[in-house]
Amino acid sequence: MGAMNPMDADGTAEAVAAPFAGTFPRTLPRALATEAVHAGREDLARLGVHAAPIDLSTTYPSYDTRAEAARIDEFAATGARPEGPPVYARLDNPTTARFETALARLEGAESAVAFASGMAALTAVLLVRSAMGLRHVVAVRPLYGCSDHLLNAGLLGTEVTWTDPAGIADAIRPDTGLVLVETPANPTLAEVDIAAVAHSCGSIPLLVDNTFATPVLQRPVEHGARLVLHSATKYLGGHGDVLGGVVACDEEFARGLRQVRFATGGVLHPMAGYLLLRGLSTLPVRVRAASATAADLARRLATDPRIARVHYPAIGGAMVSFEVYGDPHEVIAGVRLITPAVSLGSVDSLIQHPASISHRVVAEGDRRSAGVSDRLLRMSVGLEDVEDLWRDLTEALSARPGRAERSPESRTVPRPSPSTGR
Numbered sequence: 001m002g003a004m005n006p007m008d009a010d011g012t013a014e015a016v017a018a019p020f021a022g023t024f025p026r027t028l029p030r031a032l033a034t035e036a037v038h039a040g041r042e043d044l045a046r047l048g049v050h051a052a053p054i055d056l057s058t059t060y061p062s063y064d065t066r067a068e069a070a071r072i073d074e075f076a077a078t079g080a081r082p083e084g085p086p087v088y089a090r091l092d093n094p095t096t097a098r099f100e101t102a103l104a105r106l107e108g109a110e111s112a113v114a115f116a117s118g119m120a121a122l123t124a125v126l127l128v129r130s131a132m133g134l135r136h137v138v139a140v141r142p143l144y145g146c147s148d149h150l151l152n153a154g155l156l157g158t159e160v161t162w163t164d165p166a167g168i169a170d171a172i173r174p175d176t177g178l179v180l181v182e183t184p185a186n187p188t189l190a191e192v193d194i195a196a197v198a199h200s201c202g203s204i205p206l207l208v209d210n211t212f213a214t215p216v217l218q219r220p221v222e223h224g225a226r227l228v229l230h231s232a233t234k235y236l237g238g239h240g241d242v243l244g245g246v247v248a249c250d251e252e253f254a255r256g257l258r259q260v261r262f263a264t265g266g267v268l269h270p271m272a273g274y275l276l277l278r279g280l281s282t283l284p285v286r287v288r289a290a291s292a293t294a295a296d297l298a299r300r301l302a303t304d305p306r307i308a309r310v311h312y313p314a315i316g317g318a319m320v321s322f323e324v325y326g327d328p329h330e331v332i333a334g335v336r337l338i339t340p341a342v343s344l345g346s347v348d349s350l351i352q353h354p355a356s357i358s359h360r361v362v363a364e365g366d367r368r369s370a371g372v373s374d375r376l377l378r379m380s381v382g383l384e385d386v387e388d389l390w391r392d393l394t395e396a397l398s399a400r401p402g403r404a405e406r407s408p409e410s411r412t413v414p415r416p417s418p419s420t421g422r
């Protein structure tokens with residue numbers, strides 16, 4: 001840092017550089033809300049811009065081929081992010097790197113590596129371990145349907161042992177490369193004690209899929225997880241318009257992930273990197289607001305005679321799942337304000353039937369034994385007013401066959417709610 005660096009004046013540059021030098025502190029250097037809007041953007045004022053620049057280059061010119069060869073050798077040997085321009089866009093991207101820096105900071109991790117989707121991120125983790133001859137995975141159900149499928153079908157040459165948290169230590173073998181849990185889990189919102197599981201794992205890396213909780217509600221690294229996975233498509237993006245995945249971890253594992261990403265090509269597009277960085281800035285506000293509404297809806301559902309069972313995590317969150325006595329397909333057909341769609345974590349509310357959609361790929365018996373009932377509905381609560389959501393939900397729960405066929409004119413139009421002054 002030169003004397004002319006304006007960031008030196010208030011010591012900000014020091015604070016920014018510190019986490020990446022020597023041992024990494026497991027506590028956040030600044031409050032989460034502050035990191036959410038500043039991490040990955042510390043150099044912007046110095047660059048003379050306010051929004052992060054989007055670098056769409058696929059290649060990076062250089063007249064010095066010897067230097068480029070040395071940089072390529074360095075990446076092949078270490079997997080460290082190259083100093084200076086990335087040679088080629090499959091290797092690294094400055095815009096995406098901002099998102100990676102910011103997400104790592106929010107998760108209290110040393111590094112993060114972004115991918116084209118959550119599934120591409122999980123694939124890279126599995127490949128890093130199987131390239132070391134560690135092809136066995138221990139996993140706890142339920143998991144997101146496609147994660148379950150990827151492991152169960154052994155598509156990447158891995159072999160899975162399914163167990164409950166108490167059985168993890170016994171399921172570990174000499175060739176176990178990874179232990180995988182999701183908490184709260186998709187779609188039952190079942191929770192796992194991360195610290196207890198991390199203890200059972202011993203030296204085997206524990207991957208926690210933190211998609212549902214987000215770092216706002218839970219930072220698995222603080223409880224001993226080595227890897228934190230996100231489908232960034234969900235809360236991190238937050239607006240239902242960007243597909244992405246990311247793994248937060250120590251720099252040593254991150255280097256292996258970057259090498260696999262370079263070799264297999266599951267890179268995040270820089271435009272997606274930009275949108276995810278922007279999404280992070282409102283993440284704490286969005287997650288807290290939607291969680292308050294979800295908790296309220298969970299309380300109302302719990303006393304509703306049409307509902308057999310409500311699933312809502314002890315740590316909170318913006319997802320609510322519930323089992324209905326009636327026909328779940330009629331509830332989906334009956335919503336008007338809530339969107340009947342798979343996915344989650346958007347500003348607007350979504351509802352879906354896991355047995356038909358998100359967990360269709362999981363065999364019926366496996367689905368049932370993981371607690372995914374055919375009567376279960378999964379709702380992702382957005383930022384709408386709670387009274388409007390409740391009215392839509394309660395009308396859909398009373399829906400009789402045929403509501404879906406009504407003409408658009410006769411559809412329920414939500415009235416403005418007095419509490420929001422709309």
Ligand SMILES: *Cc1c(COP(=O)(O)O)cnc(C)c1O
Nearest residue numbers: 117118119144186211231233244
């Ligand atoms: C959606 C999801 C994934 C997969 O992420 P994509 O971005 O859709 O590839 C993984 N885990 C969980 C918990 C998810 O909800």
